[in-house]
Amino acid sequence: MRQLRVVLVGLAAIVAGLLFAPPAHAAPNFKAPYPCGQTWTYSHHSAEVRQALDFVRSDGGATAGTPVLASAGGTAYRYYEAGGAGNYVVVDHGGGWKTYYFHLASFTVAHGQGVSQGQQIGTTGSTGNSSGAHIHYEQLYNGVGQSIRINGQSLTPYPGSYHQKYLTSDNGCAGQGRYWVDTFADAPGHASPTSTTRTGTLYAGTNYVFCKAWGREIRDAQGNYNHWWLKTDLDVGPAGQWVSAYYLSRWGNDEARDNNGAVIPTC
Template sequence: MPLRRLLAALAALLVGAATLVAVPTEAQAAPNFKAPFPCGQRWTYSHHSQEVRRALDFVRSDGGTTNGTPVLASAGGTAYRFSQPGGAGNYISIEHGGGWKTYYFHLSAYSVANGQAVGQGQQIGVTGSTGASSGPHIHYEQLLNGVGQNIVINGSGLSYPGSYGSAHLTSDNGCGSQPGKQFMTWGSGIRVRADARLNATVVGTLGGPTSVRVLCQKQGDTVTAEGYTNNWWAKLASPAGFMSNIYIDDPNAVLPGVPTC
């Protein structure tokens, strides 16, 4: 065999051997994904046969209003804005690195710029019903290298019920991680009402019109007064440790970013 042909044959064998011993690239570990809605809120979810990939649809089940609720990044990354009027509507895609991506469909509004870096728990949009949607909800997906994955929140896989009401998820996304989320300043836009007025002595012991910590909130006795009806109340604490219950005068009933008691 001529030397040139012999060298070519040896080269082909070496290439073939290298191919045989090649080891596939190991899949990147998933981020610690959290719920795509604010801390303390409870949502129910379902999966329908018409849904693409392994999506879950979320709607509120804690007495609050789904439409207009903030949508949060379930992990940090780079957010991209898209619009698909006949399908996903206004939606956000977040690239998390390592081939991981999350989708948030049917937004009524965007809260971040296209290509903006976002942190876990940061508001990226507002829940709505744009595109092919029968009502306000968050269509949520987790993908690896473009392939839909079974959704995992805080390391635990969620079920895939065929209707709402049988499975629920309470969010811990953003709990204490965003300045101001668990604190409330009177007159800051979140209205509250106590048994006594805010300038009364019993409330004045909280320090007057200053920031107080909202420890938690829950449903209690229904209160009707001066144009509002609500059965949610919050437990507050001042820097000195004084605690009091105070009723929430908020059309959405639940304070965003505050856990339930």
């Protein structure tokens, strides 16, 4: 009889544990870890830890130097691991969920800083144990690697090499007031679309802009020109400055569109 009571007590404890166990926290609506409108290809290597994916750009733009964006809001923590992840950021989204971003060329957030979805946290690079620029990306729940989901859709089954599957980002799109553009060269910044006094520099690569305004013409010896100027935050110099749309990598004369082809709104 005593043994039966022990068994019954044990079963009751198990049932109670099942009934009163804390519920699993739903995952955030994760988005791709790179700017709006860009298309990247991804792969998974069997030697990778957890269920990581590696992303490289496949739409003609450069992978190295492209902004790395937070997949969801949270608190960002920055680390360095010489023989492995290199410069990397962990974003704690709460409820047990975290995302990891490895091999960054640089950080753009402070350790312990709150970030919003679509906010830049670093630039794509190849630091640590890496053979080329890419974003090593992970989603973890309570420390366990999860099958990666973007906008609620699983990316499984994972491809074993690049250029089998592709993903176009909608992270940081127009609804957040930023438009992502590629520039082919360092662009001089100015305080207004008509000013000739340089105030700083926007580095070549992928950058965000807010809006456009008509201003003085920028023209080269080959006859390429643009009158549109784009409001942005410079890499060197003050925020809220202007660069010529002449430096956009695509679209043409007197056009000002983002990487997704959307017309940048007038300020």
